[in-house]
Amino acid sequence: MMRRMKPPVFEYHRPGTVAEALAVLAEVGHDGKVLAGGQSLVPLLNMRLAAPRHLVDVNWLAELDEVGCGPDAVRVGALARHARVEHDRDATAAIPLLGQAIGDIAHATVRNRGTVVGSLVHADPAAELPAVLVLLGGTMELARAGDGGRRELAAADFFLGPLTSALHPGELATAATFPRPPAGAGSAWVEVARRHGDYAICGVGALVELDQGLRVAAARAALISVGPVPVPVDLTDALGGRPHDDADWAAAGRLAAAATDPEDDIHATAAYRRHLAGVLTARAARAAAAHAARRLEAAS
């Protein structure tokens, strides 16, 4: 019988603890790759665009399978699947943007296996979660074998380029921490894709803080698919001081479009992507302001 196999040959490691995983990763160095959900890595293997000599399967590391909601942040362990975070009431109540953005990641079937931290490490410029982490000012927890082998890196320093993060060979990303937005903040995620579940041609997450008078105190956005890494934009200059339901949303959109440097590709021209950056930022900021107002009214 034919025994067909699409992926290239690799040596398979299944550590039972994080310490074991770090030891293996240290040993294999540049030749190693971590397998978590595999929803981005296995397609690359199947198409033979990647051929790591060692795969370190972290799916048995129960200690990484956690979602922790603290007073200041939601900490997501490296084995928490998208679907778990998406449906975690505490996590999405603390940070509604998590639920808003994760719902646009691929399809439910993919979200059942893919992990939040894996998506961050993959650093796809079209992925939602890197922008969420950048927008919230979150951090990555990285570990390597040996004393003092743990470090934290701010999201802004973690994403270096398309499919390139600051993770070193031999390191394992063990968790991501998403800070809770301040009281009075609202959020929104909007994106345009050719079909629901496809990679976004452009996507925007927005966070708008209102003061007690329901005027915009601060506003910012992060955009995907319009640059090599998520593009953060401060929108406060365009929206600050304005009522939550009567601000110059188009001006916020112009700020965002000017901050982007998209490229042409088979799916869209650079000009169309920049147009979307403006339109979607205006839409996201407006929705985030409305969300903030609803939350403030519900809390009062």
Added chain:
Amino acid sequence: MSETLHEARLVVNGVPHTVRVPARRLLADCLRHDLGLTGTHLGCEHGVCGACTVLVDGRPMRSCLLFAVGVDGAEITTVEGCRSADGGLGPVQQAFQDCHGLQCGFCTPGFVTTITAWLREHPDPTEEQARQAIGGNLCRCTGYQNIVASVLRAAELVREPHHGPAGGASVPRP
């Protein structure tokens, strides 16, 4: 070249199996070639088309994006496991027949497994919800109208007491 073989224990449609396979054997290929369960179909082989969807511990996943060794110990449900308890068509399969939900049938196994799991959490779906449920599965010949109708018909059948849960009694729940 001899490749290292790994042992993986899989309970497929309620039947325990132990396979010895290279680490790079995809779950889909393991089901088809090692276990002879050719109901699981491979379309794109990179996670886009949904044809190879199986249930892993009750949850739909792409079997072309899983290694057999990576789901060692899991309970797998394929389209063969979505039949009714008496061996006839399960409610989702029956609904596809009733509503002409397939023509060539290549994509159908992925639809049947996906819908079987989905109906447990959405026993009384709207048409809009039914469309969203199948958003991750591609069909290139039937068109989606009859498949959406099949989802709604399957929900009716599952609600009828004599049909019982979608996929019979053996499909594990997450």
